Amino acid sequence: MAADLRVFAVEGIPEVRGGDDVGALIAGALERGARPLEDGDVVVIAQKIVSKAEGAVVELACVEPSPVADSWAATYRKDPRMVEVVLRESRRIVRMDRGILVAETRHGFVCANAGVDASNVAPGFVTVLPEDPDASAERARVALCSRSGRRVATIVADTFGRPWREGVVNVALGVAGLRPLDDWRGRTDPFGRTLQSTVIAIGDELSSAAAIVMGKTGGVPAAVVRGAAEWCGEGSGASLVRPAAMDLFR
């Protein structure tokens, strides 16, 4: 029998501030909760606390909206300073319609508001996505491994909407110590047919599994997925971004 997958929230992480060591905060919370890490655990960390720790936070009072931000904000009753931050975080606007702004970030992520978000942030501030989510994940991984003495993987994850489907799901922005794509091409099915195109976005599926417990306890910003050690290895969250040249929807 294959081992069960277990997913549990990391409770007791304090409010994160600029300069904090996210990996150390998570390790401390796990120690206080008597939930020691094990080799092969995947620690999924909400982008929000990574951004806060890295100072990827913008004070809206310091933002001067451009004319296009003013105009869009007036039409859809948005905060023009927030719209301006979105535009600054974007390298390309993918859709700007019906009050919805879907943008491609400098990392290549395509998401609503270029990942700029005001929820769970002090009033008057918004977070932007980490500069290099793979580097963020690696820093957290090193801290978690060093403190726990275990080999673990990390994911920095955020909730993204999708075309065609309602609701948001958690996806991996950055990973460390993890192979986020599981390539089944070339394997054969039980009928002997070679699989042609099956590449599983396991990094995103692990992020979604973690989100189930992160949400239910009222916004816990990290969770541990145990039982997924087979995907530990080398990889990057950047590899989950489809190159623009291969994308039919950009």
Next chain:
Amino acid sequence: MAADLRVFAVEGIPEVRGGDDVGALIAGALERGARPLEDGDVVVIAQKIVSKAEGAVVELACVEPSPVADSWAATYRKDPRMVEVVLRESRRIVRMDRGILVAETRHGFVCANAGVDASNVAPGFVTVLPEDPDASAERARVALCSRSGRRVATIVADTFGRPWREGVVNVALGVAGLRPLDDWRGRTDPFGRTLQSTVIAIGDELSSAAAIVMGKTGGVPAAVVRGAAEWCGEGSGASLVRPAAMDLFR
């Protein structure tokens, strides 16, 4: 401490044939494996076995390709009969480019090849999506509840690609006994800010969590997610489909 989420594969399900009762097959496999269901379990079932059980299978030898199917297949070295089945399963072609055919099915799902798939099917046959995945999920739910004496929820799930991101993830096509969208709008964050737009596609996240264990054991077509009882209730997979009028990418 919140309860852990546990996810385990349902092993020992036999090859499914037309007319089989998928719920009964899963219940039998769980009984043989001594893994009894509990109230609030969510049983995630691969679309592939539902389609097989319902006879949503097409024999390619019986398909006469149309000229457009022939032309497309010749250009991209596909089986023209397979392309013809995709076109017949589509109510609209969303993209048809570079050998990739993204279509909207009669249900409103937007996915590669309209969900037509040859993997894990006997040579010469392809599966199409179930006629009514919510009804399929409900039939399986009733069978599972009746056989186990437990109140469980069901999801009929399939792996879909996404724009902008590499790899496929498992999503919910049909659900029964489950609220697949968790609407947080109106709740307040710890800073007192009212959440504006957070609706979590929990049905898709549960499907993705299940896929992690379904894939790893070599194609097990069902899994149980335990610890997600709070989302049990009334709902439909159809509610996860964004209405075309609200969609910026259709």
